[in-house]
Structure formats: structure tokens, C-alpha cells
Amino acid sequence: MGCGKAKPAASGSKHGDNGEVEPEQLRPAVDAEFQEVFFQAQLEKARDNKQKAYDLFEQALKIEPTNAATHYELGRADMLHFNNPASALDHAKVCVASDKTNPWYQELLADAYAEMAKYDAAIKAYREAVRLNPNNYELLYELANTQLHAGKIQDAIATYDELERRTGVYEDLSMQKHTLYMQQKDVNRAGLEFERLAKYYPDEPRYWGMAAQFYQQYAMHEKAAAALEQMVKADPDNGQVHFQLSEYYAMQKNDKRSYEELKLAFATNDISIDQKIKILVRYYALTEAQLSYLPQAYELLALTEQLQPNEPKAFAMYGDYLFRDGKLREALTKYKQAIALGGSLSTIWTKVLEIEYTLGDFDALYADSKQAISLFPLLPEFYYFQALSHQRRNEHNSAIELLNTGKELVVDDRDLQARFYASLGESYHYTNQHEESDEAFNESLRLDPSSVFTLNNYAYYLSLRKVQLEKAAEMAKRANELAPNVSSFEDTYAYVLFRQSKYAEALVWMDRALAHGEKSAELYEHRGDILFKLGRTEEALQQWMQAESMPGASAKLKEKIAKKNYID
Numbered sequence: 001m002g003c004g005k006a007k008p009a010a011s012g013s014k015h016g017d018n019g020e021v022e023p024e025q026l027r028p029a030v031d032a033e034f035q036e037v038f039f040q041a042q043l044e045k046a047r048d049n050k051q052k053a054y055d056l057f058e059q060a061l062k063i064e065p066t067n068a069a070t071h072y073e074l075g076r077a078d079m080l081h082f083n084n085p086a087s088a089l090d091h092a093k094v095c096v097a098s099d100k101t102n103p104w105y106q107e108l109l110a111d112a113y114a115e116m117a118k119y120d121a122a123i124k125a126y127r128e129a130v131r132l133n134p135n136n137y138e139l140l141y142e143l144a145n146t147q148l149h150a151g152k153i154q155d156a157i158a159t160y161d162e163l164e165r166r167t168g169v170y171e172d173l174s175m176q177k178h179t180l181y182m183q184q185k186d187v188n189r190a191g192l193e194f195e196r197l198a199k200y201y202p203d204e205p206r207y208w209g210m211a212a213q214f215y216q217q218y219a220m221h222e223k224a225a226a227a228l229e230q231m232v233k234a235d236p237d238n239g240q241v242h243f244q245l246s247e248y249y250a251m252q253k254n255d256k257r258s259y260e261e262l263k264l265a266f267a268t269n270d271i272s273i274d275q276k277i278k279i280l281v282r283y284y285a286l287t288e289a290q291l292s293y294l295p296q297a298y299e300l301l302a303l304t305e306q307l308q309p310n311e312p313k314a315f316a317m318y319g320d321y322l323f324r325d326g327k328l329r330e331a332l333t334k335y336k337q338a339i340a341l342g343g344s345l346s347t348i349w350t351k352v353l354e355i356e357y358t359l360g361d362f363d364a365l366y367a368d369s370k371q372a373i374s375l376f377p378l379l380p381e382f383y384y385f386q387a388l389s390h391q392r393r394n395e396h397n398s399a400i401e402l403l404n405t406g407k408e409l410v411v412d413d414r415d416l417q418a419r420f421y422a423s424l425g426e427s428y429h430y431t432n433q434h435e436e437s438d439e440a441f442n443e444s445l446r447l448d449p450s451s452v453f454t455l456n457n458y459a460y461y462l463s464l465r466k467v468q469l470e471k472a473a474e475m476a477k478r479a480n481e482l483a484p485n486v487s488s489f490e491d492t493y494a495y496v497l498f499r500q501s502k503y504a505e506a507l508v509w510m511d512r513a514l515a516h517g518e519k520s521a522e523l524y525e526h527r528g529d530i531l532f533k534l535g536r537t538e539e540a541l542q543q544w545m546q547a548e549s550m551p552g553a554s555a556k557l558k559e560k561i562a563k564k565n566y567i568d
Helices: 032-046 050-063 068-080 085-098 103-115 119-132 137-149 153-167 171-183 187-200 206-217 221-234 239-251 255-266 273-289 291-307 312-324 328-340 346-359 362-375 380-392 396-407 414-430 434-447 452-465 469-482 487-499 503-515 521-533 537-548 556-563
Strands: none
Touching (some): 032 050, 032 068, 050 068, 068 085, 068 103, 085 103, 103 119, 103 137, 119 137, 171 187, 187 206, 187 221, 255 291, 273 312, 312 346, 328 346, 346 380, 362 380, 414 452, 434 452, 452 487, 469 487, 487 503, 487 521, 521 537, 537 556
């Protein structure tokens, strides 16, 4: 077991290899030859030439075999640099035999014993070193460590108590004692360590919170409640206090009180934005299944935005909720606020472009996807969205260039790559590059055979060209199997059947397409075409006239109506 890192300053601590002056009693007072060699050894030690220094100390020892200072230097080097505790122990024994009152000698003896797992002897030597140098608190740490290695937990606690009497209460030491009490299954004393910390540091209410959580964990409810009362008294306006209270009530399954405290915590700047986001992420998962928690989530989002109005994370998180809940325009506003505040995550930009595409705001999509590419030139998604905006402008050659660039940047994402090829198939179709269009659609379906949009669109374009109609029919039928009751898919299948001269069957599917209540010029024109081929000319005229009165009517409708005839 190790001790905490934060150790108190101490006087009289041992001197290592850092160039400090050695203790007065370690300086030799012998003949000139010894002094010269010993001095050279110290010089090499100061230069960090460990092996050379060690060799010179050994040379000095040959001149004065019983010199304690030389034995000490060699022993310290054995411990610190050469991992030779047995040799260090031999040197330490000579040192102690020479001067039992020297604390550094006793400490070297203790260190060597401890390293060799001779814990009883090490404990005895550390106690003597502490007696000789009572202000060296490091020695008490080493003594406690050795007692722990020896399995003497109660003795180690007593040593920590002694250290605490000398230095005062501090967190690392209390936590070490808490751990030891828990090993002894002494829950009461383990909890008292938190309370002692809290009383010693009245400006740190979190210690009362730690005590409350600990007592709650062990069903010591009265003590937990008392600790919570103390925590609130210590700092009633502290957001962290209310946050810990919220966690406590959550553990008690008191959701109402937990949320009340959480709301108080969110209404302060004591809770960091990262803490708040972590909680909001938890709520996000919770509200996926339990919609009753949505009002709480949105209230916390509003508090976060209010208290941290310059934090892009707050607006991005708000946007994620709105996006998921179908509030696309509100989500777009939040995402754009996040970007304006410096939230330049690619995921935020992706959401912005997705929403603009869904809302049909292709001017915004064009501008924002262009900016996204400038910020993230290696991310393929942004080339895809930029290409879509060009397609809507009928700039298909530009779209083709962007799609061919973007698809080369796709790594390990078959779905995205399939979408690139499907869009390429679209633009190649509209530029009359039919061979390239077919190749692109075929590759898209190889990557994603169940893409209903690719199946539908490819089938429709083949039917327009009157080629591969059997394949077109299979794809259109498959699209309707995968996504039934979609008007546009049913219309495509009807049109493919029409091209195959299967007029009766085509009318059945066209009527299905119109049964959903969707009205468009294309649907009525297609139904009129089918009726005409079935010999129902007057009904066909009525359908064509209705189509002509609607937005998006084709240029051929006037001629069809005027001539009362089908025109391909």
C-alpha cells in the first residue's frame, strides 16, 4: 500500500543525490589521501556520474575501511541506483555500529531491511530514526508503509495518527486511514474520517457530501441525513452542494427531491458545463424511453443556456434534443448559435446540413456545405451535401465532380459510399451519361442492396429510357416490399409496369399511390397515360387536365389534352 502523494514539508529530511551539502557528522576527518579521493567521489556524484562516484567511494573505503561516511554513501548508492539492498544493509550496519545516534544511518538501515522484506527489523530501525529525527515526517510515512507490508494495519493507523498530530488533518492521510478502516470492516471509523475532514475544513462542504454518500451506501440513514444537514449549513448557496444532494436523493429513489436539488445546482455557475452536459446526456438516454422526463430535460437545458450563454456545448446539446424530437427549425437555430460561439465540431456541421436538406433550404445548404468543406476538407460528408445542393440547382457536372472527390475520402463506411454512388447515378442520368449512371447505381446497390431510394430511382430512370425493364420491375417491386405504402414507390412500380404494357396491373398500383391522399401533377399524368392505354380516353383527359392545373405540370400535358392522345 502506498501513501498519498501530498506529503507535508519536514525539517531534517535526508539528503539525496541532488547536490545538497551532506550532514556535518558525515564529513570525514581523516588523512589527506582519503580526503582527496572522498572529495573526488563527491564531485562525480554531484555530476551524476553514478558508477564513477561509486568506484571512488570504494577506493576511499580501501584507505579507511571503517569510515562510516563512506559506508553511508555506498549504501545509499546501492539503494538508489544499483538495486542491491543486501550490500546496502552491510554498509548500514557498519554505519550504525559506528554511531547509533545518527538518524541517517538508522534510516539507511531501515530502508535496506524494508527492501529485503525484513519488516520487523525495518520497523525497529524506522522507530529509532523517528526518535532521533522527530521532525522528519517522511520517516513516519515510511514506518507506516512498512507496517502495512508487515500486515500490521492497526500499528500503521497509529503511525498515521501520530503523523496527523504533528501535521494536522489533510485529505490524503484521511483517505488512507479510511481505506484501512474499511479493510478492517470498521465502517463507523471509516465514516468518521470523512467527518473529521469536514470539521477540519469547514469551507469544504464536499467532505460532508462524501460522508453522506458513504453512510447511505451502508444504509446508515440517520448519519447520512445528519451529514447532509451539515453540508447545507456549510454552504447553502453552493451548486456543488445541491448537486451532491441530488445524487444522494437519487440513491434513495426520491426522484422529486433529487430533481429539485439538481435544478438548484443547474441554476448556479458552480457546476461546470462539462458536469451539466454529462447529466443532460444521461437525461437524453432516459427520455428515449420515458417521455415523462422530457419537461425536466428541457428545463435543465434552458437553465444551462441561461447561465452559460457563451458555451457552444450548451447550444449543441439543446440542438441534439430538438433534432431528435423533430423540432428541426429550432434545432437548426441552436446548432448555428453553437457554431457562432466557436463550436466547430464536424458533428454540429453535419446536423446543420442534414436539417437544411430536410427542410429543402438548398441555398443555405449550398453556402454552409461550402464553408464546412473549407473547415474540414478531408470529411466526405460535406462534399456529399455540397453535391446535393448543386443537383437541386441542376448543376450536375459540378455535382459529379464533388461526388467523385468525396467518395475517395470515404473510409470503412459502406452506407455513405453507397449514397455517393447513388447520387452519381442521378447526376450521370441527367447529363445523359447513361452507361456511367448504370455503373454508379449498380455499385451503390452492391454496397447497399436494400436501399429503397436507390432501388426506386434506378428503376424509374430505366423505365424512362425503356431499357432493362424486367430489372426495373424487380427493383421497383423490391422497393415496395421493403417500404410498403409509399406513394412515390408505388407510382414508380406502376410506371415500370406501364412501360411493360401491363396496363391493368399498372392501374392497380397507380390507384394505390393515389389512395394515400398525395396529390401531384406527375401522379395524375401517369394515371391518365395508363387509362388512355386501356382505351378509357375521356377518363384519361380528365386526369391530364387535373394534372395540368397543378404545380410542376409537364410541358407535354397541353399537347396531350389538345390532341386527346398519349405522347411519349
